[in-house]
Amino acid sequence: xxxxxxxxxxxxxxxxxxxxxxxxxxxETVRVRFAPSPTGYLHxxxxxxxxxxxxVARKAGGCMVLRIxxxxxxRHVEDSVxxxxxxxxxxxxxxxxxxxxxxxxxPYFQSQRLDIYNQYMQQLxxxxxxxxALETPQELNDMREKAKKEHGGFRYPRPNPxxxxxxxxxxxxxxxxxxxxxxxxxxxxxxxxxxxxxxxLTADQxxxxxxxxxxxxxxxHFACVVDDALMKITHVLRGQEHLMNSHKHVALQRALGxxxxxxxxxxxxxxMDGSKMSxxxxxxxxxxxxxxxxxxxxDFRTAGFLPEAILNFIALLGWSTGDDKETYTLDELTQAxxxxxxxxxxxxxxxxxxxxxxTDWAARLxxxxxxxxxxxxxxxxxxxxxxxxxxxxxxxLQACAGFRTFADLQKKIGFLFVQxxxxxxxxxxVKKVLAKNDNAGFSILAQTQTKLESLExxxxxxxxxxxxDLCDSLDTKMGNIAQPIRVAVSGSxxxxxxxxxxxxxxxxxxxxxxxxxxxxxx
RNA sequence: GCCCCCAUCGUCUAGUGGCCUAGGAUACCGGCUUUUCAUGCCGGCGACAGGGGUUCGAGUCCCCUUGGGGGUGCCA
Numbered sequence: 001x002x003x004x005x006x007x008x009x010x011x012x013x014x015x016x017x018x019x020x021x022x023x024x025x026x027x028e029t030v031r032v033r034f035a036p037s038p039t040g041y042l043h044x045x046x047x048x049x050x051x052x053x054x055x056v057a058r059k060a061g062g063c064m065v066l067r068i069x070x071x072x073x074x075r076h077v078e079d080s081v082x083x084x085x086x087x088x089x090x091x092x093x094x095x096x097x098x099x100x101x102x103x104x105x106x107p108y109f110q111s112q113r114l115d116i117y118n119q120y121m122q123q124l125x126x127x128x129x130x131x132x133a134l135e136t137p138q139e140l141n142d143m144r145e146k147a148k149k150e151h152g153g154f155r156y157p158r159p160n161p162x163x164x165x166x167x168x169x170x171x172x173x174x175x176x177x178x179x180x181x182x183x184x185x186x187x188x189x190x191x192x193x194x195x196x197x198x199x200x201l202t203a204d205q206x207x208x209x210x211x212x213x214x215x216x217x218x219x220x221h222f223a224c225v226v227d228d229a230l231m232k233i234t235h236v237l238r239g240q241e242h243l244m245n246s247h248k249h250v251a252l253q254r255a256l257g258x259x260x261x262x263x264x265x266x267x268x269x270x271x272m273d274g275s276k277m278s279x280x281x282x283x284x285x286x287x288x289x290x291x292x293x294x295x296x297x298x299d300f301r302t303a304g305f306l307p308e309a310i311l312n313f314i315a316l317l318g319w320s321t322g323d324d325k326e327t328y329t330l331d332e333l334t335q336a337x338x339x340x341x342x343x344x345x346x347x348x349x350x351x352x353x354x355x356x357x358x359t360d361w362a363a364r365l366x367x368x369x370x371x372x373x374x375x376x377x378x379x380x381x382x383x384x385x386x387x388x389x390x391x392x393x394x395x396x397l398q399a400c401a402g403f404r405t406f407a408d409l410q411k412k413i414g415f416l417f418v419q420x421x422x423x424x425x426x427x428x429x430v431k432k433v434l435a436k437n438d439n440a441g442f443s444i445l446a447q448t449q450t451k452l453e454s455l456e457x458x459x460x461x462x463x464x465x466x467x468x469d470l471c472d473s474l475d476t477k478m479g480n481i482a483q484p485i486r487v488a489v490s491g492s493x494x495x496x497x498x499x500x501x502x503x504x505x506x507x508x509x510x511x512x513x514x515x516x517x518x519x520x521x522x
Numbered sequence: 523g524c525c526c527c528c529a530u531c532g533u534c535u536a537g538u539g540g541c542c543u544a545g546g547a548u549a550c551c552g553g554c555u556u557u558u559c560a561u562g563c564c565g566g567c568g569a570c571a572g573g574g575g576u577u578c579g580a581g582u583c584c585c586c587u588u589g590g591g592g593g594u595g596c597c598a
Contacts, residue, residue, distance in 0.1 A: 037598050072597060137596060144595090152523025153594065179596055196527065205525060205594095213596040220598045244526065244593040265527085268591070272533075276591095313534090316547090320535055324546045343535080346591060350533045353548045359561075402561030412559070433558095467557080482557035494559040501558095 030062030032235050033228070034095070037069040038080040040279060041296035042087045044349065045239065045269045048314040052266065053237050054093050055315075055337040065231055066098025069224070070111045071217045087297045090376065091307045092330055097231075105231040110223050117218040120226050120256060121180060121211070125165055129255040130211060132168025133159070133181045137214075155207040156181070177214030182222075184208055184251055191246045195264045195342050201247045209248055225249050229258035237264045237339070240346075264339055267318040267346045277349060294351070304377050304406030308365060309358035317347040327360065359404045370397055377406040384417035385410065399496035399504065415490035416504055420512040425520065429493045433483045434517075441484040442521050444474070448485055449514045458507040460499035467498060488517035 034050035036042065057064040066088075070076055085099060097103025107113055124130035133156075135143075140156075147154035162183075163171075172178050184206040191199045211222035218226070228236065243265045253260050271277050271293075282292035282299075294300045300310055312328050319342050328336065362370065371393055378385045388396070396413050403409045415423065434441035451466055452458075467481050474481070482498040489510055495501045502510050 035598085039598085069598065075597065133596095140596080148523085153525085155524095155594080177596080199526070201526075207594090210596055215596080217596090219596070224598085239592095240527070241592055242598090245598095267528080270591085274590075316534065318534090322536060324536080326534095326547055344528060345535095346528070347535090348533060350548070353534065356548060363561075400560085402559090404560070408560075464557090471557090478557035480557085486558060490558095492558090496558090498557060 028234065029232075030057055030060035030235060031065060031231065031233050032057045032062065032237065033065040033067050033231065033233050035067040035069045035224070035227075036084055037072065037075070038084065039072075039075045039077050040080050040083075041298045042084045043279075043296055044277060044294075044300070044310075044314065047087075047091060047093075047297050047310070048269065048317060049238060049266065050088065050093050051091075051311060051315060051333075052319070052337075052339075052342070053235070055334055056235055056237065056339060057096075058334045059337055062234075063097060064093075064095045065103070065105070065233065066095035066101070066108065067227060067231070068099060068109045068111075069220065070109055071220065071223055073215065073217070083298065087301065090301060091297065091311060110218075110227065113223070113227070114217070116230070117212075117223060117226055121218070121222070124182070124211075124255055125180065127255070128183065130180050130182050131162045131208075132165065132171070133179050133208075133210070134163055134168070134171055134176065136177070156209075158183070158208050179210045179214055180212035181208040182211045182248070182252060182255065185254070189247045189250050191243075191250055191263060193243070193246075193263050193265055194339055195266065196243070196344060199243065199246075201244075206247070206251070211252070221245060221248050221252065225252040225256070225258065228261060229253065229256070233261050235262045235264070235339075237266060237342075240265045240268050264342065266342060267344060269314075269317055270346060270348050272348050272350060274348070300354075301376070302380055304408070304410070305354070305358050306361045306365065306370075306373055309354065309361040312361065313354045313357045317349070318343050318345075327357075327364075355404055359402075362403055362405075363401070367394060367397065374406055374409070377410075381410075383410060383414075385414075387417065395504070399500045412494055412496060413504075415492070415495065420509050420516065423489075423491045423513055423516065425487065425517065426492045429487045429491070430520065433487045433493060434520075439521065440480075441487075442518065444476075444481055445484040445488055445514060446518060447474075448481060449511065449518070452502075452507070452514070453511060455507070458503065458510075460497075460503045463502045464497075464499035485514070489513040 032053040034046075034053055036046055054064055056062070068081055070081075081099060088095070095101055097105065098108045121130070125132075143156075144154040168178050168180075184203075186203050188200055188202045189206075191201075193199055209221065210219050212218055227233075246263055246265070250260055252258075269277060271281065275281075277295055279295050281295055285292045292299075294303050294305075297310070301307075308329065311330060311333070312326075315328060315333050315337075316326065319337070321336050321341065365373070371390060374393055374397060375386075377383075385393070385396075396409065396416075400409045400412050403412065434445065448467070448470060451470060452463075455462060455466055467478065467485075471478055471481055483493060485498055486495050486501060487493060489495075489501060489505055496504070505513070
């Protein structure tokens with residue numbers, strides 16, 4: 001599946017070096033990548049990054065590569081690769097190469113590619129495009145602080161003369177932690193960004209940045225450039241926070257003789273208050289006694305959102321077609337997508353609008369799909385609902401039509417999966433619906449109970465007819481009869497329509513619960 | 523501090539010099555539907571950050587100011 005790219009030819013490379021930013025030739029396979037670092041769950045911003053990359057690949061019939069950037073030993077979180085993979089699958093964003101998929105350009109874990117990096121590192125060292133730097137972290141820190149105090153900014157001063165390779169290796173042998181820095185060329189660098197246009201940084205703004213850490217691991221910049229080249233990545237779509245990195249990457253590509261991929265730096269997603277969406281927000285909210293906001297994809301999954309809605313919503317964060325259509329399936333997105341229409345402005349993540357998208361998707365998703373999603377929701381939250389079979393769950397879906405999230409659905413029908421004796425009555429509901437007006441609700445409930453007892457066919461239709469009759473004979477509104485029953489059997493004022501509610505529960509359990517409820521009075 | 527990016531309703535956005543008395547969505551407000559919660563339907567409120575240019579004409583082009591964001595890590 002991996003055709004050899006014409007970019008391998010000198011001509012291709014040259015074309016890239018001209019900075020003309022050619023679109024890949026028609027014959028060239030478009031290859032994009034998503035490269036998360038395994039520090040936790042998949043962030044919602046990361047989801048949009050992979051979505052846009054995925055769309056570019058799918059649209060062009062290209063290849064989606066998943067690469068794990070695990071070069072930071074300290075921040076590595078156990079299990080997070082599996083968690084990221086799992087949420088990606090849930091979203092339906094598949095990858096053609098990477099963990100569990102294999103591919104011709106592996107390994108796809110950077111921690112397993114150290115030999116490769118070392119080889120190119122050596123090449124740079126020997127060609128004089130990189131050099132060993134002997135400062136300790138402490139020394140650098142001091143320099144930085146001093147510079148900050150004096151003129152606000154710090155730029156690593158290139159040693160003169162540069163330490164030789166021999167000096168560097170000797171220092172290493174003596175047990176010193178030595179880093180490698182890239183020797184930046186004395187020339188301006190222009191990055192051609194397909195979203196933002198040309199961005200030029202002048203030579204005096206560069207510093208010799210670190211490409212190999214003291215522990216021997218490459219830094220992000222180096223590993224990323226080497227891997228993108230070796231994995232034949234043609235398009236790099238990433239967050240705008242990487243814009244300033246791309247000049248370093250271009251410098252590295254030139255030093256190594258690699259082509260420069262097509263770059264696109266996407267706008268960033270923020271909270272409604274303009275702050276960064278961070279998993280720390282959750283801890284903060286909990287400390288403040290508030291419900292934690294959804295930040296990672298998994299949070300939305302647990303909260304009962306549909307992947308279809310999330311994908312649709314985040315696709316429209318920083319991208320639009322120009323027409324009024326707002327509802328898109330993944331296939332429709334693939335059809336409609338184009339990099340040219342990605343915007344430049346940062347977006348705020350409006351959960352209220354996501355909720356509206358979710359409501360919409362819950363109503364339009366085919367039943368079988370919705371059922372599958374509901375089962376995932378039940379499993380992930382370990383809900384008693386899991387015991388229900390598909391027919392039952394489908395009925396619940398229908399009974400709750402119009403629900404916003406699965407969490408709302410759960411709230412509405414959770415009472416079905418509780419033992420009759422374990423029903424808890426919401427005091428507010430009891431007061432408002434049953435106790436008010438000298439226990440009017442209780443008295444209606446008692447009357448209804450007798451009627452229900454003698455009802456032979458305990459179905460939605462017959463129950464509704466019964467309630468309607470009672471309604472007429474007592475000359476009262478439906479609500480005055482339905483609500484007391486609803487509270488009696490569910491404990492709360494919210495449930496499906498009253499006929500549906502009782503039929504789902506069944507005659508025996510309905511009567512049990514009404515009895516239990518009437519006992520409150522005693 | 524220095525460097526870079528960005529700027530239309532509260533929010534997501536359409537708009538590429540005349541089609542804009544600025545369109546859609548969402549939120550909000552009001553009404554209708556309704557046995558609860560939702561859904562659904564109808565209506566309303568609501569924006570070109572400010573100032574200079576260019577032009578017959580500017581939301582659209584240029585400059586400045588302001589505001590927001592990013593970078594300035596042996597994080598990615």
